[in-house]
Amino acid sequence: MIRVILPPHLRGLARVSGEVKLDIEGQATQRSVIDALEASYPMLRGTIRDHVTQQRRPFLRFFACEEDLSHEPPDAPLPDAVASGAEPLLILGAIAGG
């Protein structure tokens, strides 16, 4: 079971509060987690990854275990603590503006 913390805007869009819990088949990677997230919450399709390119939106970041994983390859394994559910994967919006 993977724990994901969404930014407030996307929690509102998905109509969830608190963490999202996902069951992943196979290895836990950024791609497999986002695939599972979008399957359970299809209203999030296109909001984290671009609909066409499937690239992470530029102002979003993936953090876990006090590390910025945003630039890791999408199929790289997530840390064991995330895969085991001990730590959440954080998806957050970059602070931008003034």
Add this chain to the structure above:
Amino acid sequence: MSKVRVLVGTRKGAFILTSDGKREKWDVGGPHFAGWEMYHLKGSPADPNRLYASQTSGWFGQVIQRSDDGGKTWTQPGTPPGERTTPEGMPKGESNKFVYDTSTETGKPLTTHQWYDGTQHPWEFKRVWHLEPSLTDPDTVYAGVEDAALFRSKDGGKSWQELSGLRGHGSGPGWQPGAGGMCLHTIVLDPGNPQRMFIAISAAGAFRTDDAGKTWRPINRGLKSQYIPNPEAEVGHCVHRIAIHRSRPGVLFMQKHWDVMRSDNAGDSWQEVSGNLPTDFGFVIDVHAHEPETIYVVPIKSDGEHFPPDGKLRVYRSRSGGNEWEALTKGLPQSDCYVNVLRDAMAVDSLDKCGVYFGTTGGQVYASADAGDNWAPIVRDLPAVLSVEVQTLP
């Protein structure tokens, strides 16, 4: 008694303002979609409870929302919470997907337009600026997007297809973004001719189709724009807004970047009707619901100073289709006012007397229940207003 519903899009959410036909006491509903930029909301003329909304974000991209109960509840079309696929197995979330048509079968797929530095730049979808529901079918709705293109949904917003004949117009590689981006922001449907519609793009100009969107022609003859190399070029004009009266769809009124213009031949040619306006820069323009020659603008000082001249917020009304204008000031701030009124932020109701509404970047929504003679704020402190639409309900 009739009711009025005002749909307000702001930088940080949507609001729905309702009143009875007297338009004196208002209920303020919202924020809906708090924290999101709500570029535009509009109701279907064929089913007033069917509303469409463009919800967008620099972080999270584009979301289309739909209400079937007049704005009480909203869903992404085809994506009710908790369901993964449609009964037909179609993946949900398609309603947010705007993909430019690059097929060779449908028109002339373009891949680039002119960029700020003069080089060619790929078309990149950014957001929906304007949603225009069909006049007759609640499930058909048009979307004007940035980078400029026109999309259509025929299934209530569940999926979108580009009308690529517009972007494939031969002038496309010469279109370039204005300061606000290269956006298709105005869609006007001809109530007398379902084959005809008008659109406007900043900064390409106005275009018309006479075959329901398959092919398009630029309709910019008579426009003069000193800020482009050829002031009378076929395309390149920064048109801000076009409005018509439904009884006379061949007569168009335009607020250009500078200049208020009029066409009496469906855009084939234009004449300037700025007349005695204190400045002819501005964004909004609209037409009285019952008087086709009565039009409204809100003059803004200049393209460098986006606020009313002299700090006085004045709507100007012409009862002669332009050229002769009177300032409408009663109830509007006449000192120290430095707000802007953006292009989609004025609308009229169809009650008698005609109601006129506009929203400001300062968060005020003003209403006049007597065709502009007197004004009062419905609300004063919303986030910056991006769009205002009005529904007159039985």
